[in-house]
Amino acid sequence: GNSVTQMEGPVTLSEEAFLTINCTYTATGYPSLFWYVQYPGEGLQLLLKATKADDKGSNKGFEATYRKETTSFHLEKGSVQVSDSAVYFCALSDPGNTGKLIFGQGTTLQVKP
């Protein structure tokens, strides 16, 4: 079936460190891929997306590239800030066009000053 696997957290970094959160997926067909971010006490909001292979999504200094050959969509940021502390979810769109999203388990990022 379709699924998303994220690296386990929590991830603790110092400010200005480089961030990578790994995400791999299993899917039939060609899903769209998403990263959502959840700040403390809030709902999820879309961080970036990619709709086809080799697409690079980017927003707020974060980037992720849709890699079909490795079925991955790793999230990266060159220099994290304390304000980036949040839970990050990788997700894919159900290839059956049901409108459903399939989420990974989430990775908590804590950035220390």
Added chain:
Amino acid sequence: DAEITQSPRHKITETGRQVTLACHQTWNHNNMFWYRQDLGHGLRLIHYSYGVHDTNKGEVSDGYSVSRSNTEDLPLTLESAASSQTSVYFCASSLVRTGFNEQFFGPGTRLTVL
């Protein structure tokens, strides 16, 4: 600005009681979804709806029900609350079902069942 709201934000109830969580969106989206968020499980889909009078079961629908009488609202009902239903509940909506089907999320309801 269009938005999606949930109420209440926090709820404490007792085992066996019926509880209804409200979700209201002003995006005019046809598609609406209910998730629960638990540590180690990410978000799991409870129920979803593609439009008025349409409802569908998600992967963890036992003990929950929804009804859709208009485009804006999709209330979630716990028929007889159980301690295993203590969780954070999120409502979401989307415009399309295909391709780039971004979902917009509400702020969540934290439910505690004692």
